Amino acid sequence: MTQETSAKNESIAAVLARQRTEAEASRAAAAVGAAGPRFPEVPRGPLEDETTWRQVRDLFPIDPALSHLNVGTIGSAPKRVLEMLKLADYDFARHPRDPYPPTTMNEPRAVLAAAYGCDPDEIAIVQGATDGNSRILNGLDLGAGDEVVTTTHECYTMQAPLNLLHNRRGVVVRKLTPKLGPDQSAEEIVEMFEAAITPRTRVLQWAAVTFTVGTTMPNRALAELAHRHGLISVVDGAHLPGQFALNLHEMGVDFLSGSGSKYQCGPMGTGILYARNKVLPEYNPLPLPTFWPVISLWYPIDGELPPRTTTREPTYDIGTFVQKTGSADLSRGPALQAACEIFQSIGQENIQRYVHGLSRHLKHRVAEHWGESALFSPLHDERLHCGMVAFQPFRDPEHALDMNRFVEFEQRMEDEYGVNLRFTFFPVRGSDTERFAIRLAPHLYNNREEIDHAVDSMIKLTEAMD
Numbered sequence: 001m002t003q004e005t006s007a008k009n010e011s012i013a014a015v016l017a018r019q020r021t022e023a024e025a026s027r028a029a030a031a032v033g034a035a036g037p038r039f040p041e042v043p044r045g046p047l048e049d050e051t052t053w054r055q056v057r058d059l060f061p062i063d064p065a066l067s068h069l070n071v072g073t074i075g076s077a078p079k080r081v082l083e084m085l086k087l088a089d090y091d092f093a094r095h096p097r098d099p100y101p102p103t104t105m106n107e108p109r110a111v112l113a114a115a116y117g118c119d120p121d122e123i124a125i126v127q128g129a130t131d132g133n134s135r136i137l138n139g140l141d142l143g144a145g146d147e148v149v150t151t152t153h154e155c156y157t158m159q160a161p162l163n164l165l166h167n168r169r170g171v172v173v174r175k176l177t178p179k180l181g182p183d184q185s186a187e188e189i190v191e192m193f194e195a196a197i198t199p200r201t202r203v204l205q206w207a208a209v210t211f212t213v214g215t216t217m218p219n220r221a222l223a224e225l226a227h228r229h230g231l232i233s234v235v236d237g238a239h240l241p242g243q244f245a246l247n248l249h250e251m252g253v254d255f256l257s258g259s260g261s262k263y264q265c266g267p268m269g270t271g272i273l274y275a276r277n278k279v280l281p282e283y284n285p286l287p288l289p290t291f292w293p294v295i296s297l298w299y300p301i302d303g304e305l306p307p308r309t310t311t312r313e314p315t316y317d318i319g320t321f322v323q324k325t326g327s328a329d330l331s332r333g334p335a336l337q338a339a340c341e342i343f344q345s346i347g348q349e350n351i352q353r354y355v356h357g358l359s360r361h362l363k364h365r366v367a368e369h370w371g372e373s374a375l376f377s378p379l380h381d382e383r384l385h386c387g388m389v390a391f392q393p394f395r396d397p398e399h400a401l402d403m404n405r406f407v408e409f410e411q412r413m414e415d416e417y418g419v420n421l422r423f424t425f426f427p428v429r430g431s432d433t434e435r436f437a438i439r440l441a442p443h444l445y446n447n448r449e450e451i452d453h454a455v456d457s458m459i460k461l462t463e464a465m466d
Contacts, residue, residue, distance in 0.1 A: 039080045042345040047354035047444060056346060060265075060445045067419045067450040072211060072239060072388050072441035075265035081339045085267055088331035099327045100297075108337035109319060112272060115340050115348070116258075117247030121277050121314050124322035125260075125333045128271040129238040130157040132257025135273060135322065136234055137161045141290040142202060144170030148234075149196045150205040152177045152427040153212045158205065158236045172200065177427050178215070182372045182379030186218035189384075194225055203232045208256070209239040212426040213376040213437065214359075214388025223252035223284065232289045239263055241272065242339075243355060243387055243443075245348040248274050252284040255291075263355075263387070263443060264343065266336035269329075277318045278309055291318070298324035351444050355387040358442040358451055362389045365455045376426075376437050390424060390437040393462045406436045409461060417457035 043055035059078045062068050068076060092099075105125055113120045126132045138161065142148075148162060152175045165171040176192055178184070193204060204226045209216050219235065226233040233253040240246055240256075242264030248256060253276070260270030275291060276284060288308040293299055298321045309315040343351060363379055366389065374391045378384035392400050399405055406423035413419045425436045438458070442451060 039083075042342050044345065044347070047346070047350055048357070053447060057445050057447075059342065062445060065418050066414075067446065067454055069440045069442050069446060069450070069454055070420045070422050071263055071265075071443040072214070072439060073262070073422055074268070075242070075262050075443060076445065077261075077265050077267055077335075078339060078342055080342065081266065081335050084335045084338050085331050088334060092330055099330060104330065105323055105333045108333040109323065111337045112340055115246070115344055116241065116272070116274070117249050117251075118274055119277070119314075121317040121319050122248075122275055124273045124275075124319045125336060126257075126271045126273045126322070127269050128157075128261065129155070129236060129257045129259045130160075130271075132271050132273040133158045133236055134161040134164075135294060136255045136257060136275075137165055138294045139292045140203065140232065140234075141292070142169060142171050145172060145200055146203075147172045147174055147198060147201040148203040148205050149174050149176065149193060149201055151175060151207070151210075153210040153215075154205070154207055155211045155236060155238065157238070158207070162205070174201075177429050178210075180213055180215075180376045180426075180428060182367075182375045182377075183381075184215060184378040184384055185381045186221060186383050189215075189218055190221045190225055193222060197229055197231070201229070201231060203234055205234040206236070208235050208237040209243075209386045209388065211239065211388075212424050212439075213390040214386050214439065214441070215378055216384050216386040218383065219251055219253070226254075227252065227284060227286055230286060237274075238271075239386065239388070242266075242343055242348075243352060245352050249280060249283050254284070254286075254289055260336045260339070264336070264339055265443075266339040267332045270332050270336045273322055275318050275322065277314045278312050280312060293318070293321040295325050296321045297326050346444070354444055355442065356385055358446060358448065359385060359387045359389055361448055362440060362442070362451050362455070365451065366391045369455070369459060376435070387443065388439055388441040390439040392435070393438050393458055395462075395466055399466075400435050400437075401433055403436055405465065406438065409438065409465065412461055413454075413457060416461070417453070419454045419457055421454070 043052050045052040047053050047056060060076045061079050062076045108125060109123050110120045113123045142165060148171060150173060162173045166173050174196060176196055178192060179188055204222060206217050206222055208219050223233050235253045235256040237256045238259040239262055241258040256274040258272040260266035261268045276288060287310060306315050366375060370391060372379060376390040410421060410423050413421055421438060421440045423436055424439045425434045428435050440454060
């Protein structure tokens with residue numbers, strides 16, 4: 001698509017937008033005013049303050065009888081977000097209209113970009129981390145013999161498309177098993193990756209936070225390692241949005257996916273895809289890698305994309321090429337935007353401090369009863385901390401190999417104690433057998449009392465099951 005064609009499309013878009021927006025906005029406002037309940041204002045203030053925390057907790061519809069400590073799998077969307085989904089779908093069904101306008105999702109993308117530290121032309125709203133990971137990997141210019149260095153602790157949402165690349169294109173996927181437990185360090189992780197780089201390596205891929213044990217990888221240091229070796233950096237950032245105060249430019253990676261329905265507490269079936277779209281030497285001096293928007297209604301039907309920019313100014317809006325895939329889901333994008341805006345009002349630094357404080361308390365409770373050696377998560381290097389904690393609750397080491405015991409433990413914790421958690425499994429160094437662990441992932445709607453209740457309940461249950 002030439003720049004002239006792109007400009008023409010934008011001018012057509014502006015005309016179409018002017019012709020339709022006033023009537024549609026008025027109908028939507030009427031629908032919201034007539035049917036929408038009034039929600040309390042989002043409180044501001046430290047979440048450690050009991051009054052503020054209870055006001056925040058009231059934003060969510062979680063059953064008060066349930067301690068939901070599994071946001072690493074799925075979060076709880078605020079009541080306001082759920083109501084927005086319902087009203088938007090109803091309004092569109094009541095007044096059907098064009099779902100294809102070029103500016104669809106521009107506002108949600110702009111809000112998310114501002115929250116996550118990038119530009120709107122670099123971000124697209126997708127269906128989740130799986131969707132984002134698949135689009136990123138299949139959009140890279142990789143062929144037979146090219147190497148991707150990754151880890152054995154990647155989520156299936158990354159491992160599956162990596163294996164597809166191996167089977168379809170002959171890409172070599174080299175998996176590293178990181179050290180686990182309380183003594184993990186950022187330096188050891190970087191050294192592990194650096195030792196694995198060969199002349200055939202094209203991509204460094206890692207999870208910003210491992211879903212298995214909750215290790216926050218040294219993301220900036222790994223990005224700098226990729227810069228030094230001229231490698232493409234691809235990050236599964238499923239657990240970043242809504243948990244961390246993000247600045248994607250400062251992170252310095254080329255591509256990142258994120259879940260909208262985990263810590264960000266947006267609707268199910270939402271996520272983000274970040275694609276670096278300009279050269280900011282202070283963050284990432286490398287040329288932009290070749291990237292094909294493999295699912296795109298916006299890709300030109302004749303001709304080619306212009307060359308990627310080599311400056312601070314984008315050649316074209318890569319986010320729109322990724323975003324425009326057909327009939328848009330006009331409710332989920334704005335609903336994800338609303339979830340993000342609620343979190344920004346509370347303060348993302350506020351949320352990160354609070355959630356990681358809950359995690360720190362949980363780790364110390366685990367170490368106090370089971371011992372530090374029971375932890376698979378990092379303890380002493382706080383640079384690697386996040387909101388998830390994984391540990392071995394059974395005294396008998398053989399029980400760490402018994403999946404049925406962990407399935408029973410997970411189910412009984414919810415049935416008997418009202419605690420929703422999950423078990424995970426993963427490789428460990430020096431063993432051909434995977435280990436199982438219990439993983440807890442609290443969020444801003446949990447408090448220390450719930451953490452203590454969960455730990456006390458796990459102590460009772462493990463004593464009953466041993």
